[in-house]
Amino acid sequence: MEQNIFVYNTLTRTKEVFKPLNAPNVGMYVCGPTVYSDAHMGNCRTYISFDLIFRYLTHIGYKVRYVRNITDAGHLEGDADEGEDKIGKKAKLEQLEPMEIVQRYTIGFHDVMRELNILPPSIEPTATGHVIEQIELVKEIITRGYAYEVEGSIYFDVEKYNKTQDYGILNGRKLEDLLTNTRTLGGQDEKRGKLDFALWIKAKPEHLMKWPSPWGVGFPGWHLECSAMSNKYLGHKFDIHGGGIDLVPTHHTNEIAQNVASCGENPANYWIHTNMLTVNGQKMSKSLGNSFLPHELFTGNNKILNKPYSPMATRFFMLQAHYRSTLDFGNEAMEASEKGFKRLMNAFGLLDGLKASATNETDIAALRQRCYEAMNDDFNSPVLIAELFEASRIINSIHDGKLNIDAANLQLLKDTMNSFVLDVLGLKAEIAANDDLPKVMDMIVDLRGEAKRNSDYATSDKIRDGLQKIGFQLKDSKEGTTWNKA
Template sequence: MKQNIFVYNTLTRSKEEFVPLDAPYIGMYVCGPTVYSDAHLGNARTYISFDLMFRYFTHLGYKVRYVRNITDAGHLEGDTDEGEDKISKKAKLSKLEPMEIVQTYTTGFHDVMRAFNVLPPSIEPTATGHIIEQIELVKAILAQGYAYEVDGSVYFDVEKYNQSRDYGVLSGRHLEDLLNNTRTLGGQEEKKGKLDFALWIKAKPEHLMKWPSPWGLGFPGWHLECSAMSQKYLGEQFDIHGGGIDLIPTHHTNEIAQHVACCGKNPACYWVHTNMLTVNGQKMSKSLGNSFLPHELFSGQNSILNKGYSPMTVRFFMLQAHYRSTLDFSNDAMEASEKGFKRLMNAFNLLDDLKPSPQTDIEIQPLLTRCYEALNDDFNSPILIAELFEASRIINSVHDNKLKIDEQNLDLLRKLMHDFVTDILGLKDEHANSNELPEVLDFIVNLRSEAKTNRDYATSDKIREGLQKIGFQLKDSKEGTLWNKM
């Protein structure tokens, strides 16, 4: 089905029609985690957002090569060229090998992604697995005259680059403003300019992760890694480069500069960024005491949380906000999302029970069109979810015999819900895999029926109310008592 998709491009600061370089193929690169600590909710929001895009493109029939890297070296404290490597520092504190730290937190990251039903990327390269490619990229930038070597380190010459190119093209900031607002850091006397950044860093004797290079033992700069890996797997130019909004000013700005210096073109046609996650209106941070990890959110074991929330509830909560808007966490917002998710899945689970009528009171095609229109407008998941609640209303009305629907429209309704709820939004009924649940509930319903037969209405009401408290609704009918999730 041909759909005209419009995407907000940070590079042009406007919404543009998405036209792949080589349809039906799409190349998408998203900056992955630095695996020195547990994945946080900001990570999750970014990867859930790009998972939605990956799923939607795939649904439309595109062949997507989705590359999401693992940074396992070269990312220094403070995102600068000074200080310790984050992974090496954690290894020293834990008295472990750096690769033990990498393995532990990569496994943890994958566990969190699976819990959120985030599909794995097509390729998940690591920085340490592409040292040769990074060294070759440094050589190419040196050959073009946009880098210089000082005592075993290689730096990118930002001011020279800006003479013929716009260094601030992504952020929209002029070089003069950047220079005036950048403080000179200690230990950077060897750099020509304040904005120059390291492509290759000379390793100190105590540095744990280092490799031989034409400039001596050292390790790659953080920005270089993504350029080398995206170029290797997606070519000199590809369709989409994504990441969190916090990556725009430095990481993505430097990626563009070094790639243009090497290849003469911007690596990506569309730069797509997700916005930040806040907690009760404040930025999430350890210093404010308002941060918590995904597993704490699932269990409720954090003082800021009233209770735990299931992974699908959290995914639904995140998709209820547009990826470019700030997402504010609160217990009230989570409880509202929990109710909304249960309502959506309750309707979804009624689909197979619906019976067609000879005639229909409702046409589903306009609703289906609006669902596509929502996602075609910069992946507007909140609008899509609103349309899916309208579909849920129709399902409930048909189930309660308040609306009639013919077989053709019923088939379209079922397809709409399966396509958009499960395949595209990536939502699933967390109780669906429990083979014992239906049997247990049927047993409880039979006990209630026996209580009613014996005129034990107190027990009958107690069972109904108890099930309602844990999210199950009973409906009495001529055919018997039916149960469904609320």
């Protein structure tokens, strides 16, 4: 199905028609986690958003090569060219090898991604696995005159680059403003300019992660790795580059500079960024004491929210906000979202039991088209979810005998719900831990039915009310009684 998708491009600050360089193939690179600690909620929001984009592009027929890296070296404290390597510092604190830290948190990251039903990328390269490519990229930038060496470290010459290119093209800032607002950093005396950043850093003797290079033993700069890996797997020019909005001012700005300096190409046609998280209106951060990790949300072991929320309820909550909007965590918002998720999945669960009739009283084709229109408008998942709630209303009306639907429209309704609930939004019904629960519930429903047939309405009501108190709802119709977990 050919779709005209409009994408908001950070580079141009406008919505643009999405035109892949080599349709039906699409290349997408998203900056992955630095694996020195547990994945945080901001990571989850970003990767759920790009999972949505990946799923939708695949759904409408594109062949997407999705590259999401693992940063396992070169990311210094403060996201700058000073301090210790984040992984190396953690390794010293715990008296472990750096790769033990990397392994532990990479596994943890993948576990959280699975719980949130985030599809794995096509390729997941690591920084340490591509040191050779990074060294070659540094050589090319030096050859083209945009980098210089100082005692074994290589720096990118921002002011020289800006003479022919716009260094602030992504963040919308002029070089003069950036220079004025840049504080002096440690090791600044090595650099020619205040904004110059490290491509390769000379390793101190105590530095744990280091490699030989033409300039001596050292390690790559954080910004360099993404340029090297995106170039290798997607080429110098590809379709989509994404990440959190916090990467725009420095990391992605420097990626563009590296790419243009080495091959003359801005790496991506479309730059897509997710917005930040807040808690009760305040930015989520460790310093404010209002942050929590995914497992703390799933178990309820946090001081912010009143109860635990499942991975699927969490995914649904995040998808109810547009990826470019601020997402605010709070008890009321989470509870409302959880109820909405259950309402949607309860309706979804009724689909297979619906019966077609000779007449039709609803236009499913128009609803389906509105679902596509929502996703084509910059992947607008909140509007899509609103349309799926309308589909849920229709499903409940058909189930209750208040609305008729013919066989063709019933099949279209099933296809629409399967496509958008499962394939695009990536939601799934949460299975109870006890596999025997359906059998037990069916037996209870039969007992209640027997009580009703014997005019024992007191027992019948007692069963229904008792189940409701522990979170199970019974629904009577002319077809019989069904149950679901409320």
